[in-house]
Amino acid sequence: MDASTAHSIRVDGSAVGGVVEARNLTRRFGSLTAVDHVSLSIAPGEVFALIGPNGAGKSTLMKMFTTMLPPTSGQAIIAGFDVAKAPQQVRSHIGYVPQVLSADGELTGYENMILSARLYLIPAAERAAKVAAALAMMGLTEARDRLVQTYSGGMARRLEVAQSTLHRPAVLFMDEPTVGLDPGGRRAVWAHVQDLRREIGAAVVFSTHYMDEAEEVCDRLALIAGGKVAAIGTPAELKARLGGDATLDDVFTQLTGVSGELGGATP
Amino acid sequence: MSMELSPRRSVLAPVGDYATQVWAVSAAEVTKLRHDPIELISRAVQPVLWLLLFGQVMAHVRGLSVGAGSYLDFLAPGILAQSVLFVAIFYGLSAIWERDLGVLHRYMVSPAPRSALVIGKALASSVRGLSQAIVIYLCAALMGVGLSFRPERIALVVVFIVMASALFSTFSLIIACIVKTRERFMGVGQFLTMPIFFASNAIYPISLMPTWLRAIARANPLSYEVDGLRTLMLSSGQSQFGLAFDLAALALGLCLCVVVATRMYPRLTQ
Numbered sequence: 001m002d003a004s005t006a007h008s009i010r011v012d013g014s015a016v017g018g019v020v021e022a023r024n025l026t027r028r029f030g031s032l033t034a035v036d037h038v039s040l041s042i043a044p045g046e047v048f049a050l051i052g053p054n055g056a057g058k059s060t061l062m063k064m065f066t067t068m069l070p071p072t073s074g075q076a077i078i079a080g081f082d083v084a085k086a087p088q089q090v091r092s093h094i095g096y097v098p099q100v101l102s103a104d105g106e107l108t109g110y111e112n113m114i115l116s117a118r119l120y121l122i123p124a125a126e127r128a129a130k131v132a133a134a135l136a137m138m139g140l141t142e143a144r145d146r147l148v149q150t151y152s153g154g155m156a157r158r159l160e161v162a163q164s165t166l167h168r169p170a171v172l173f174m175d176e177p178t179v180g181l182d183p184g185g186r187r188a189v190w191a192h193v194q195d196l197r198r199e200i201g202a203a204v205v206f207s208t209h210y211m212d213e214a215e216e217v218c219d220r221l222a223l224i225a226g227g228k229v230a231a232i233g234t235p236a237e238l239k240a241r242l243g244g245d246a247t248l249d250d251v252f253t254q255l256t257g258v259s260g261e262l263g264g265a266t267p
Numbered sequence: 268m269s270m271e272l273s274p275r276r277s278v279l280a281p282v283g284d285y286a287t288q289v290w291a292v293s294a295a296e297v298t299k300l301r302h303d304p305i306e307l308i309s310r311a312v313q314p315v316l317w318l319l320l321f322g323q324v325m326a327h328v329r330g331l332s333v334g335a336g337s338y339l340d341f342l343a344p345g346i347l348a349q350s351v352l353f354v355a356i357f358y359g360l361s362a363i364w365e366r367d368l369g370v371l372h373r374y375m376v377s378p379a380p381r382s383a384l385v386i387g388k389a390l391a392s393s394v395r396g397l398s399q400a401i402v403i404y405l406c407a408a409l410m411g412v413g414l415s416f417r418p419e420r421i422a423l424v425v426v427f428i429v430m431a432s433a434l435f436s437t438f439s440l441i442i443a444c445i446v447k448t449r450e451r452f453m454g455v456g457q458f459l460t461m462p463i464f465f466a467s468n469a470i471y472p473i474s475l476m477p478t479w480l481r482a483i484a485r486a487n488p489l490s491y492e493v494d495g496l497r498t499l500m501l502s503s504g505q506s507q508f509g510l511a512f513d514l515a516a517l518a519l520g521l522c523l524c525v526v527v528a529t530r531m532y533p534r535l536t537q
Binding site: 063066067068069088089091092094096098099100101102103104105106107111114115116118119120121124147163164 | 284288290291292294298299302368369370373374375376377378533536537
């Protein structure tokens with residue numbers, strides 16, 4: 001069964017059985033509660049940002065969504081599958097671009113793509129064509145036969161996106177996808193992700209420090225602080241709460257008491 | 268999703284899928300070796316030195332009773348087993364390295380079963396083991412070791428090397444999952460290799476050992492690899508335990524290691 005057919009969108013825009021459903025999701029490490037009763041719902045095709053300082057719990061949340069870390073309590077349903085009960089099913093319906101590069105630098109771009117095509121069981125007869133199309137879409141055709149260790153940061157990031165979406169996932173998770181990239185590289189990554197989203201209809205869930213970037217590309221965002229969701233909504237909704245010409249930074253400071261200087265927060 | 272949509276898949280399709288995912292991992296490793304073959308060549312230096320230096324000197328020790336054939340005959344299969352061990356035992360280091368680089372993440376978030384990842388890595392390590400075998404066969408032949416080149420024996424030597432490489436590299440992966448950092452692994456790796464090597468029949472017969480050490484050697488998978496290789500590589504080769512028993516011992520060890528490693532591998536990324 002294709003899980004995405006199970007979703008319907010209510011009139012108010014919130015999803016019934018969204019493509020990502022977290023209910024009281026909690027993760028403790030010893031006495032530290034990294035993620036504390038997080039509940040949120042992300043609709044199919046939505047671009048959703050998780051914003052918060054280092055140590056707020058974004059990465060832990062992302063790890064639970066991608067089945068890399070089991071929840072201590074609560075539930076996360078991704079594309080209709082429970083991360084704790086059916087992790088392998090979850091994994092075949094998601095793409096994940098981790099914060100550190102996961103493409104193999106000692107392989108070429110093309111070889112990396114073939115590796116992913118095999119891992120995600122793209123039928124052998126379609127592999128070459130799908131890989132070529134995905135590389136073209138990410139603007140990497142010229143560089144396909146170069147070792148990935150010679151790629152620029154932006155190229156490597158685009159390859160990551162390509163290799164994690166070959167199987168047309170229902171959700172693409174990206175952990176700090178543009179950290180360390182120059183503005184041109186950031187724009188290129190986002191332009192390609194938006195193209196891809198239009199083509200395969202995947203929801204995109206990403207974590208970031210950059211308020212401006214989140215505001216520019218996301219449909220909705222969640223402000224995360226102290227392992228909890230401090231606020232959730234569209235950028236316009238959140239700013240309207242403070243009124244006037246408030247920025248998202250102001251909203252964040254107001255809601256969490258943490259300075260909006262996110263990058264400077266201690267982990 | 269592509270996995271679930273085609274209605275005409277046969278009951279064997281899951282087996283094919285599993286094999287594809289195992290091959291995905293192995294093929295990537297082999298491709299990397301092809302890009303940088305220097306590593307294979309540099310690794311061959313050590314076993315050649317053992318044969319040339321250690322072997323030549325020890326061949327003159329009187330009273331070292333190794334049965335039929337010369338000491339060099341006795342030593343060559345032991346050195347092959349040793350070099351397979353030394354290459355495989357540091358495989359866990361590359362797993363930790365992959366974790367640090369982030370490469371391991373992509374494997375872990377893929378739908379490939381963890382056991383397919385473990386087996387794929389294990390098979391890839393045998394490519395290094397087999398390249399060692401070629402060098403050692405050449406060197407041993409030049410030194411006048413009484414090698415057998417009968418095809419069915421060579422084929423079985425390949426089987427033994429593949430199984431032993433897979434076993435020791437998977438064992439190494441388990442260690443990596445426990446210690447988790449490169450620094451600690453380096454220490455533990457050194458600490459483990461020597462006992463496995465010396466508490467085996469690689470460079471002297473088990474019959475020379477004190478009783479307590481014999482017991483350890485009999486529980487050591489390396490002893491069964493060496494026994495198998497000694498039987499198959501030498502034209503005068505005679506098995507101490509029986510080839511079938513050697514193979515069964517290696518298979519049992521390999522299965523145990525794969526089961527444990529499959530459970531522990533995901534811990535590396537947590």
